[in-house]
Amino acid sequence: MLERDYAKISDGLVNWIQNKVSDAGSKGAVVGMSGGIDSSVMAVLSKRAFPDQMLALIMPCQSNSQDKEDAIAVAEKFDIDYEVVDLTSTYEHLLAKIKKEDNKLAEANIKPRLRMTTLYYYANLNNYLVVGTDNKSELTLGYFTKYGDGGIDLAPLGDLLKTEVRELAKMLNIPERIIAKPPSAGLWAGQTDEEELGVSYEAIDKYILTGEGPEKVKSVVEEAQKKSEHKLKMPEIFNL
Numbered sequence: 001m002l003e004r005d006y007a008k009i010s011d012g013l014v015n016w017i018q019n020k021v022s023d024a025g026s027k028g029a030v031v032g033m034s035g036g037i038d039s040s041v042m043a044v045l046s047k048r049a050f051p052d053q054m055l056a057l058i059m060p061c062q063s064n065s066q067d068k069e070d071a072i073a074v075a076e077k078f079d080i081d082y083e084v085v086d087l088t089s090t091y092e093h094l095l096a097k098i099k100k101e102d103n104k105l106a107e108a109n110i111k112p113r114l115r116m117t118t119l120y121y122y123a124n125l126n127n128y129l130v131v132g133t134d135n136k137s138e139l140t141l142g143y144f145t146k147y148g149d150g151g152i153d154l155a156p157l158g159d160l161l162k163t164e165v166r167e168l169a170k171m172l173n174i175p176e177r178i179i180a181k182p183p184s185a186g187l188w189a190g191q192t193d194e195e196e197l198g199v200s201y202e203a204i205d206k207y208i209l210t211g212e213g214p215e216k217v218k219s220v221v222e223e224a225q226k227k228s229e230h231k232l233k234m235p236e237i238f239n240l
């Protein structure tokens with residue numbers, strides 16, 4: 001990986017978030033905290049950017065209770081104002097109304113979309129922006145739910161690879177147990193990113209950085225990238 005000055009990157013990110021929020025005429029930031037590394041980093045940086053105008057939302061949705069405890073532990077360690085909004089019953093109620101057949105991914109993608117809806121409620125209410133947590137590895141692969149965790153106003157970590165976010169997290173003193181957790185979208189019990197993708201973030205990041213790596217990694221990255229191009233664009237418009 002590239003040698004980087006993570007203290008300088010952290011200061012740059014804080015300054016960037018402040019400028020973007022101010023350019024938008026907004027007053028602060030709302031961040032969803034999952035108990036994972038990316039959102040812990042973004043919550044800590046947003047708190048630095050807006051010490052008194054930053055809210056974290058912890059939104060379990062049939063989630064592992066340890067993740068909620070981890071998110072609360074980070075919020076308390078860094079004195080971050082947070083609310084817990086449990087979306088489980090909302091999710092189950094909606095699914096009971098609309099479900100036609102079993103489809104794990106179609107059902108699971110509703111969870112990040114309910115979180116997005118909730119984040120925007122608080123953003124509207126407080127004149128805050130929704131600060132996302134997607135990193136360069138996820139954006140490159142399109143490994144996020146369209147209009148779910150991809151439905152955000154700012155993507156400050158979008159130029160940092162997953163492995164670089166880990167270095168940034170260490171520099172920010174994010175608790176080790178969060179840094180060490182296997183990355184997971186938490187969409188179903190036992191899901192891990194690396195199992196779903198079939199390759200490790202180390203290998204993915206090396207390939208993104210250098211264009212080199214085993215054939216399997218190349219095909220996973222290139223196919224995912226091609227399949228998800230639409231996720232990073234505005235919807236197609238029929239031009240008159």
Ligand SMILES: Nc1ncnc2c1ncn2[C@@H]1O[C@H](COP(=O)(O)OP(=O)(O)OC[C@H]2O[C@@H]([n+]3cccc(C(=O)O)c3)[C@H](O)[C@@H]2O)[C@@H](O)[C@H]1O
Nearest residue numbers: 105109112138142143144145146149184185187193196230
């Ligand atoms: N060419 C095209 N042009 C315009 N739109 C197109 C399209 N192809 C599909 N679509 C639309 O996109 C939909 C598919 O995209 P989407 O609904 O996102 O669904 P999809 O990409 O199938 O699933 C989301 C993936 O992201 C992963 N994820 C989700 C959440 C968080 C994280 C994480 O680690 O942080 C990872 C999740 O595990 C899963 O692998 C289609 O149903 C269709 O509506």
Ligand SMILES: Nc1ncnc2c1ncn2[C@@H]1O[C@H](COP(=O)(O)OP(=O)(O)OP(=O)(O)O)[C@@H](O)[C@H]1O
Nearest residue numbers: 032033034036037038039058059060133149184185
């Ligand atoms: N239970 C949750 N409560 C609040 N926000 C959540 C929750 N789960 C996911 N999110 C939001 O959606 C983003 C995508 O989360 P996800 O769990 O899919 O994996 P991730 O990209 O590995 O992020 P993280 O490392 O923060 O878990 C999170 O970073 C967070 O902002």
